[in-house]
Amino acid sequence: MKWTLFQQYDSLSKAQLRSGLKWLYTEGIASMGMGSILGGGFLTAYTLLLGANVFQVGFVGAAPFIFQPLQLAYVPVTDYLRRRKLLTLLPWILVTLLWIPAALLPFSGLTASRQVSVLMVIVSVQGVLRPLIAVNWQSWLRDLIPGRLMGAVFSRRLAYGTIAAIGLGLSASLFVDYWRTTRDVDAQIQGYTLVFLSCVAVLGFLSPWCMARIPERRSQPGVLSGRSRWTGLGTPVQDREYRPILWFLFMRNFYTALAAPFFVVYMLEKLAFPLSLVIGFGTLSQAANVSILSVWGKYADRFGAKVVMMASGSLMLLLLPLWSLVSSVNQGGVGAGLPVYLLIGFCMVLQGLATAGTNVASGIMTMKRAGHQRTSAYLSLASMAGNLGAGLGPLVGGRLIDVLLQRQLTIHVDWIGPSASVEFAGLSLGGYEFLFLLAFLLGLVTSSLLARIHELQDHSRSVVLDELYKDSAATVRALNSIPGARFLQVPVSVVRSVPGIDTVLGLTLYQFSSTMRLAVATSQVGSRSVRNLSSSVRGSLAQMLQGRRNLGTHAEEIAYHAARAATQAMEDTDLDPRLVVQDSLKGIVQEMDHRLEGQRSRRILRGTVRGAVRGTYETRQDLEALIPTIYQAGMTAAAELGIQPEKGDALVRGAIQYTASYIRPRLSRNVRAQLETLKYRPSHGRSKARA
Helix, strand or coil, rough: CCCCCCECCCCCCHHHHHHHHHCCCCCHHHHHHHHHHHHHHHHHHHHCCCCHHHHHHHHHHHHHCHHHHHHHHHHHHHHHHHHHHHHHHHHHHHHCHHHHHHHCCHCCCHHHHHHHHHHHHHHHHHHHHHHHHHHHHHHHHHHHHHHHHHHHHHHHHHHHHHHHHHHHHHHHHHHHHHHHHHHCCHHHCCHHHHHHHHHHHHHHHHHHHHEEEEEEEEECCCCCCCHHHHHHHHHHHHCCHHHHHHHHHHHHHHHHHHHHHHHHHHHHHHHHCCHHHHHHHHHHHHEEEEEEEEHHHHHHHHCCHHHHHHHHHHHHHHHHHHHHCHHHHHHCCCCCHHHHHHHHHHHHHHHHHHHHHHHHHHHHHHHHCCCCCHHHHHHHHHHHHHHHHHHHHHEEEEEHHHHHCCEEEEEEEEECCCCCCEEEEEEEEEEHHHHHHHHHHHHHHHHHHCCCCCCCCCCHHHHHHHHHHHHHHHHHHHHCCCCCCCHHHHHHHHHHHCCCCCCCCCCCCCCCCCCCCCHHHHHHCCCCCCCHHHHHHHHHHHHHHCCCCCCCHHHHHHHHHHHHHHHHHHHHCCCCCCHHHHHHHHHHHHHHHHCCCCCCCCHHHHHHHHHHHHHHHCCCCHHHHHHHHHHHHHHHHHHHCCCCCCHHHHHHHHHHHHHHHHHCCHHHHHHHHHHHCCCCCCCCCCCCCCC
């Protein structure tokens, strides 16, 4: 390997970028293919054959993650040396070579307990080196890939790598099972040794070879030096809008890792599945992963990473309680095998879909928040938070299973009649099932943390659902022409009618936002009167809501997004921001009130004021200077809605204060102080007499 491969560039040409992406995709094939063999089901089965208990299996699976806090020590080294390619390649090669002594443990002559201990030491050394790889690799890619292409590049790399992992993992598992059936019990583990050594010899060489050919942009010199370099690591923690991302990544990975690593142990130990079947289920999950990656990447680029994380997180929460039902389904005796296989297969498909979304979204969410200055610190803390959760999850899960395996909850259902009695298999929960349900409860709590994460593209998850329905419309219409297949149309219609899923009644917020901004922008053509602006906003909103049903259910959210999009249009016009706020809110309130015939007036007012505050903040306007305008516009809207001044004043102040506190606590204090100086001055226009 020539030293010229480590040359750094101040900027990259299009040819260098294309070449770098080609090698990046090939490296993904090699590294993910190697990971499918040197981790997951293979490593779990290998550790069990060495004689490890559940906690030791959990430790081996957690080792790549629990040492991630060491990134704090590696970030100053990265910023000082600024040789990210070199600091990625050397430890990566060492980590790969350590798999050789790990694979040769069955031939070492050590006792079973000593072999497990040595394996734990090896994976610990690898865990110490992996943070150095992560902090340099992520920073290197952050400067290589343009922000607008991140979603497409990462999803494509994951797709190529997952396809390779499917083929290699399935082939290796079939070889291991064949070796097991043709050898005695003591020689079964030797099949794993052959697979591990072959993987290191081929893929372990290909991965760093490709990595070395990816060009490296010269990183910006750190502005801190010496001891102050360490204190500079606290900069991301002081970022109020970055802390929720760190906390969410930790909790999300913790509850997922609390259960997911033990799916394989559950199938190998409790269900006694052969390795090839376990890997086959994993292949099904990876196939589902590949099928949705490009979709998640496209929507993450278009609508933001947060909404993709919301949608994929819902799938993860669905599969956890389903895993808890496997034992109950497996109690049916003869003929119960197929239902168990179908249930596990469905769970693995959900896991693949969910993992694809979270992998794409979490990477984009952290990279876009991290600027080019102090990139290493931001990305390392995000990686540390996520990996710390992923490392603690298996350790806690392993300890809990040792306790929970001694507990069992069984519910039987007996039907006793005059001529016969029937016993039905009921619910059966043991150690693993309790763990899966606990992870589900933690996942529910974690999902609420997403609300604290701010993105400029902050749409609801219904955006992605709406686009998915739209993309699949042609397929559904084709299926409807097949006799007996019309029932496939029912699930879509039912899901879309569930409150909270279709939160904007089928409106695509991307189109909704564009229309409202266009309405404000075009209103400055010709007269700039109050009537022109408010009428333009009202007309556009009327067109968007035409033919929609159940508007009252989502009145506050519709008003919120309408006001938010309208005030964001301040970036697109040279109109006075105060005019935009006042007249946009007036047009929105008038149309919503007309549509709902005087109902939901308080929700309309709250949503409109909240949207105005949020939209003003996102346009980088001086929000504090516009608070009096938003307050006065809100009180005018309250009068339009027929709300009494005292109640309107409380609603408007509460909506402003709530939104400001959600955005930033320091801003909330300033807004509260400013609101205390304001007093409503009624306009001379007539308002409705409703209470």
